[in-house]
Amino acid sequence: MTRKEWADFLVPNIKYDREYYEKKYPKRDLNEGAMVVRVAPSPTGFVHFGTLFQGVMVHNLAKNSNGVFYIRIEDTDQKREVENGVEQIIEAFQFFGIDYDEGMISEKEEKGNYGPYLQSKRREIYCAYVKDLIEKDLAYPSFTTPEELERLRHEQEIRKGRMGYYGHYAKDRNLSIEEALEKIKNGEKYVIRFKSPGNFENKIAFQDLVKGKVVMPENDIDHIILKGDGLPTYHFAHVVDDHLMHTTHVVRGDEWLSSLPVHIQMFEALGFEAPKYAHPSPIMKEEDGKRRKISKRKDPEADIREFKKIGIPVEAMKQYLMTLVNSNYEEWYEKNPEKELDDFKVTFKKMNISGSLFDMEKVINLSKNFLAKITAEEFYNRLFLWSEEFDSEFHELLIKYKKETISILNIERGGEKPRKDYSSYSNVYPSIWYMYDEKFNVPLENYEFDKIKDKSEISKILTVYLTKYYDEKDSQDEWFGKMKVMCDELGYASNMKDYKQNPENYKGNIAEVSTVIRVALTSKKQTPNLFDILKILGAKKIEERFSKLI
RNA sequence: GACCCGUUGGUGAAGCGGUUUAACACGUCGCCCUCUCAAGGCGAUACUUCAUGGGUUCAAAUCCCAUACGGGCCA
Numbered sequence: 001m002t003r004k005e006w007a008d009f010l011v012p013n014i015k016y017d018r019e020y021y022e023k024k025y026p027k028r029d030l031n032e033g034a035m036v037v038r039v040a041p042s043p044t045g046f047v048h049f050g051t052l053f054q055g056v057m058v059h060n061l062a063k064n065s066n067g068v069f070y071i072r073i074e075d076t077d078q079k080r081e082v083e084n085g086v087e088q089i090i091e092a093f094q095f096f097g098i099d100y101d102e103g104m105i106s107e108k109e110e111k112g113n114y115g116p117y118l119q120s121k122r123r124e125i126y127c128a129y130v131k132d133l134i135e136k137d138l139a140y141p142s143f144t145t146p147e148e149l150e151r152l153r154h155e156q157e158i159r160k161g162r163m164g165y166y167g168h169y170a171k172d173r174n175l176s177i178e179e180a181l182e183k184i185k186n187g188e189k190y191v192i193r194f195k196s197p198g199n200f201e202n203k204i205a206f207q208d209l210v211k212g213k214v215v216m217p218e219n220d221i222d223h224i225i226l227k228g229d230g231l232p233t234y235h236f237a238h239v240v241d242d243h244l245m246h247t248t249h250v251v252r253g254d255e256w257l258s259s260l261p262v263h264i265q266m267f268e269a270l271g272f273e274a275p276k277y278a279h280p281s282p283i284m285k286e287e288d289g290k291r292r293k294i295s296k297r298k299d300p301e302a303d304i305r306e307f308k309k310i311g312i313p314v315e316a317m318k319q320y321l322m323t324l325v326n327s328n329y330e331e332w333y334e335k336n337p338e339k340e341l342d343d344f345k346v347t348f349k350k351m352n353i354s355g356s357l358f359d360m361e362k363v364i365n366l367s368k369n370f371l372a373k374i375t376a377e378e379f380y381n382r383l384f385l386w387s388e389e390f391d392s393e394f395h396e397l398l399i400k401y402k403k404e405t406i407s408i409l410n411i412e413r414g415g416e417k418p419r420k421d422y423s424s425y426s427n428v429y430p431s432i433w434y435m436y437d438e439k440f441n442v443p444l445e446n447y448e449f450d451k452i453k454d455k456s457e458i459s460k461i462l463t464v465y466l467t468k469y470y471d472e473k474d475s476q477d478e479w480f481g482k483m484k485v486m487c488d489e490l491g492y493a494s495n496m497k498d499y500k501q502n503p504e505n506y507k508g509n510i511a512e513v514s515t516v517i518r519v520a521l522t523s524k525k526q527t528p529n530l531f532d533i534l535k536i537l538g539a540k541k542i543e544e545r546f547s548k549l550i
Numbered sequence: 551g552a553c554c555c556g557u558u559g560g561u562g563a564a565g566c567g568g569u570u571u572a573a574c575a576c577g578u579c580g581c582c583c584u585c586u587c588a589a590g591g592c593g594a595u596a597c598u599u600c601a602u603g604g605g606u607u608c609a610a611a612u613c614c615c616a617u618a619c620g621g622g623c624c625a
Contacts (some may be wrong), residue, residue, distance in 0.1 A: 150625090152625095153625050154625095156551090156625080157551070159551095160551050160552080161551085162552050162553080162624075163551085163552075163624050164624060164625075200553095211554095211555065214554075214555075215554090216553075216554060217552095217553070217554095221624080253622095254554095254555070254621090255621095255622055255623070256622095256623090257554065257555065257622075257623080258553070258554055258555085258624075259623075259624090260554095279555090281555085281556080281621085281622090282621095282622095284621085292620095293621085293622090323563090323575085323576095324562070327562060327563045327564075327574090328563090328574090330575055331564095331574060331575080334574090334575090350564095352563095354555085354556045354557065354620090354621080355556085355620095355621070355622095356561085356562060356563085357561065357562075359561055359562065359577090361561075361577055362562065362575085362576050362577085364576095365575090365577085368588095412588080412589080417589055417590050418589075419587095419589055420588060420589055421587085421588055421589090450586085483585075484584085494584090495584075496584075496585085509585090510584085510585060511585050512585090512586095513585080514585035514586065515585075515586060517585090518585080518586065518587095519586095524586090524587090525587085526586055526587040526588085527586070527587065527588095528586095528587070529585085529586095529587090529588095530586080531585090
């Protein structure tokens, strides 16, 4: 049996050979320097924070080089696959507004000329290349069972040697075609392994775009390339896909750095030109003083839906991610507040070499800043959409009191130094509920009266204020002027400085008087500007709320 | 266990042999601001210090080596 016949026998019924695919997926017609990049998630459940991180980073690279960003779905591990997995990925990218040039656009459809973008649909393609390798004696069937491999591992452990299927441990690599054929005829199960031409004693150097020069021993392990189920392993699929899709830069987590020798070797064996590699570190989390990668199982923030639920605006989220990608982003943004996220140019040089910790405080800060800068109407619309899904009670109020809500959100908004009260959509209602009449049914004992607690004194202040000083039409200055006059009349200091110098001359001060009014209106002693509250509530409601205490 | 990568403040980090008395941002803590809060302003926040020890150099956070610790990967 010739090698060719052998290959035909092992990989039968293949419609096309590799030449066909090489022609079918020609080099992309792009400008010099254009980057073709991708993100390659597995449909194994919710989308991981790290995938989004990678998405933001890579999308920027493609945009800034007039290149291509595509999503390839790696579903070769069918055991871990989850229903709706593909849809979840599509939705996530959509929700975060990260558009892609090629990839799946629904469970069934895709866009782009270099597909299929779902690995399970690429079986034929992988097989064509496996066949080619067999013909060239660079791949062979391996009959070693899982039990045997287990034993082998054990043996290597005892000898304190390296693990894996290599050298004399790779017992099937030198089987003759006849011997192998015999085994197949006997019904023995097999996988296809790559026949590594490497020597562990040789060192090879790579240039990683993030880590710099990396020196590693050559790979000599005969990795499985085609599993028993006919699907390729990660290594092989990566090499074939990124070649055919003409990826120019493979950007992936540094957990892949140690398989680089394998990949480079496979590119060579297949006669492909290897892409450039960048291995930034993944985002970590600290637990018990130790750092580890954010884990899908243990950390709620690994699930990007969590941020949606909390109501962190996607813009803020992406900004945060960008600061992790390139820490100079923030400074740049301060200088270019009008620019879009993708106007910033990501560079490999500034990517994380060591893993950075996830910092929710920082996310909150970015979120606050973002929410402070949008208009009240825009904020309202965002709250409307968010509450529809996550807070129906608030949603009802938003529908019923659109105008009022916008005024509330508009308090001290705009201008150079806006208020920054809200850190997320979910945190709005807890800070403004008291403005809605139907929610304002607080028992008197829960009113947060502070310095001035005496009921008759409270009643007196409120009565005097309402009858003598309150005027709906007052401007802020007029209003505050009247507050001062009232304080003088009632024996409270109208000027805080005077009060601080001679507190014994007064019953109290204007701050305490304001607090009485504030608490009477809201039950809380901490609220935004009193003047704005008065304005929004209006005479009728003020009277009603006061009457409970007078 | 083999191999690889990393280690600058509470956090993200800048720094790429002299201009570093280690930028900037978040956090924290003070003080200031014609009402509380938020915001804002000002200041403080890395044991002459960049994991530790040694070396190269006139000069090192920056270059080299070793150790420690952390992470990854192989199974």
